[in-house]
Amino acid sequence: MNQYVTGAVIKELREKNKLTQFQLAEKLGVSDKTISKWETGKGYPDITLLEPIAEAFRISVTELISGNTIHNANVSANMLRSKFYVCPVCGNVIHSMGEAAINCHGILLAPLEAEPTDENHMVFIERLEDEYYVRIDHSMTKNHYISFVAAVSSNAVQMLKLYPEGNAEGHFKIRGVKRIYFYCNRDGLFSIDPVKGIDDRESGYDDSKERSKLEKAAGMLLGN
Ligand SMILES: [Fe+2]
Numbered sequence: 001m002n003q004y005v006t007g008a009v010i011k012e013l014r015e016k017n018k019l020t021q022f023q024l025a026e027k028l029g030v031s032d033k034t035i036s037k038w039e040t041g042k043g044y045p046d047i048t049l050l051e052p053i054a055e056a057f058r059i060s061v062t063e064l065i066s067g068n069t070i071h072n073a074n075v076s077a078n079m080l081r082s083k084f085y086v087c088p089v090c091g092n093v094i095h096s097m098g099e100a101a102i103n104c105h106g107i108l109l110a111p112l113e114a115e116p117t118d119e120n121h122m123v124f125i126e127r128l129e130d131e132y133y134v135r136i137d138h139s140m141t142k143n144h145y146i147s148f149v150a151a152v153s154s155n156a157v158q159m160l161k162l163y164p165e166g167n168a169e170g171h172f173k174i175r176g177v178k179r180i181y182f183y184c185n186r187d188g189l190f191s192i193d194p195v196k197g198i199d200d201r202e203s204g205y206d207d208s209k210e211r212s213k214l215e216k217a218a219g220m221l222l223g224n
Contacts, residue, residue, distance in 0.1 A: 004044060005053070009067045011039040013057040027056045066101040080154050080178060083111035084189060086147070091185065093148050095157055114181055114191035121190050123180065130175070132194055136168040136182055149182040151194075174221060194218075 014024050014035075021039070025032040028049060037043040045053060054064045085094040087104035094102055094109070102109045117123050122137040136146050146168040150159040153176030160170040172180075174194075181191045195218040 005050065005064050006067065007039040007041045009064070010035070010045075010053070013059070013064075014039075017057055019056070024056060028052050062101050066099065078154055079152055079157055082152055082157055084150070084181065084183070085109040085111060086183060086189075091147060093159070093161070093183070095150070095159060112183070112189040114189045117190050117192050121182075121184060121187060123182065123190075123192055125180065125192075125194050127174065128171070130173060131171045132174050132177060132180070134170050134172060134180055134182075138168050138184065140164055140166055140168055144184070144186050147183050147185050149180065151177045152179045152181065153177050 014021070019027075021032040021035040025035050028035075029052075030049075034043075038045055050061050050064060054061045057064070079097065081098060083096045083099065085096065085100075085102050085104075086092070087094075087107065087109060089105040089107065092104050094104070096102065096111075099111065120138070124135045124137065126133045126135075132151065134149055134151070136149070138144075138146050140146065140162070142164040145164045146162050148159060148161050149168075149170045149172075150157055151172035152158075155176070158172045158177075160172075162168060162170070168182075177194055179191055180194050181189060183189050195215060
């Protein structure tokens with residue numbers, strides 16, 4: 001991802017659209033020398049030109065800036081492809097249904113990549129009627145805390161904001177939830193399959209009969 005449209009992106013899109021530097025220049029009302037400068041990194045197009053450039057390439061300004069053209073217009077249809085972004089300055093949490101160019105406090109935020117839970121970020125999940133009770137075994141001090149928990153299904157995201165000195169826990173409607181995410185302000189994003197979280201509830205849990213029963217019940221519940 002780029003902070004601003006780069007020469008490489010302009011060149012790539014121009015060639016893809018089978019336009020010469022001269023043809024693009026004419027569309028934008030600039031000289032072909034100007035286009036050449038952009039493409040060789042000797043200058044950037046003025047911000048007032050972003051919309052005309054995007055138009056010339058038949059893409060959106062967001063696509064132009066991010067350098068990613070969106071091939072599947074229906075990408076937002078599945079929430080399981082959700083992205084989370086967190087601003088390192090203010091802690092702002094942004095959820096997006098797909099890739100996006102998101103800026104906060106002048107920083108282009110990168111979509112967070114979730115890690116599997118580790119021994120310092122253990123999650124305990126219990127099924128209470130139609131809800132998952134999720135608790136994360138973690139400190140909740142001002143300097144090191146869990147700042148949000150989210151339960152994601154194919155068509156919904158339940159997001160719970162947490163605060164220092166509060167409890168690292170929450171309740172989520174089970175309906176279709178396939179993934180639990182939580183974010184530690186120091187260690188980043190973690191995710192777990194809720195069924196696995198239930199398995200982890202008791203240490204040394206390895207009763208295969210009980211386990212298979214649990215997985216079967218979870219499978220029915222999740223519609224697998
Ligand atoms: Fe942590």
